Amino acid sequence: MDAMIVLLPGDGIGPDVVASSKRVLDVIADNFGHRFSFNEQLIGGAAIDATGDSLPQSTIASCETCDAVLLGAVGGPKWSDPNAAVRPEQGLLKLRSVLGVYANIRPVRIHDQLAGASPIRKDILAGVDLVVVRELTGGIYFGEKTRDASSASDLCVYHVHEIERIVRVAAKLAAGRRKKLCSVDKANVLETSRLWRDVTDRLMAEEFPDIAVETLLVDAAAMHLLSRPSDFDVIVTENMFGDILTDEASMLAGSLGMLPSASLGDTLRGLYEPIHGSAPDIAGLGIANPCGTIASAAMLLRHSLGLEAEACAVESAISAAIASGARTADIVSDGESPISTTEMTDAIIRGLS
Ligand code: NAD
16 A cells, blocks of 8 residues: 655654654565555744644645654753743644544553563553543633632533544444443533433444443543553543543553554544654663554554554564563663663564564
8 A cells, every 4th residue: 555654753752653653564565565655844942943834734744645644753852931922732732733633542452571661560451452532622621710819720521423433432442342342421410410411321222233332430441541451441421531541441451662653533634653752861871662652553453554464563572572571661670671662663673574
């Protein structure tokens, strides 16, 4: 197949982990007889430095016409003045909006050999394989905000169609997995959560009767994620709850550097990025873990290009590299020697041949 992929390296360790992922995609193209074209564009602080804009029009134009977008990370101390007129994160938020990607999908899969890198007990981590589906463009983060000298408010609004479309994404994912969906809300307190629960219950009964639905209040879900994480298959939740629960879930895998994400809308075109940021503390050292971004490239192959075997090949190669003892500094245990970003990428590519 022919595919056009926009690469947005961004800032900090972003360029390193995106370069690693491109190497992997090049090998996949060779091995499976595809032609992937890459179009590298600016976003974030790098774009501000070059153009004064965190998401230049040329980047938007490329992203609107490609098959998929692979992003590294944006931000860093150089652009972090809260009073600055232009900030790197604005470019990322605008990109999500331009692409209409309302569903953020974050799989959490544990490599047995990395159990020691997680703060959670090894027996609790056994068999963990879950996906969090977070609503990305609605809720309290996008509602009207007010502030005066004595008070402030953030309005939380959800519309039925926003709930329906995100629950459908999650249910379709569950249908291809263990057929279990856990919907997380705060229906004992919040009206938006009562709507969320009503819509979810109705839609699941009407459209996905063979999927088992569990409902949890968000406070209980935060506890169950750590006490029985292997029970979960697909978790669907609103924007703020998803933001918090996905960072908590990342600790199951031991390092932010391991986890991928996909942001999807109603078309096949998606935005793929690791869940970590630009890691300014290790930028330029060549030691960033590329696994989360390479796993994001695997999600790109699966969701935007429909290349399931190729996606599985990449995921298996990451597992094989880990199994062979390859470890970047963030996932080493006592007695293990860390390797560089390039060496980790080499180890993954060896698993593709
Ligand atoms: P961070 O994720 O960049 O780093 C947190 C810690 O994890 C750091 O110690 C870092 O070294 C480590 N880490 C992260 N990714 C790693 C990897 N691949 N390999 C090894 N270690 C890794 O979070 P932060 O420090 O809070 O934020 C730094 C900057 O990134 C900020 O400007 C923030 O706004 C931005 N940020 C961007 C995104 C994004 O682009 N989507 C997401 C989160 C944060």
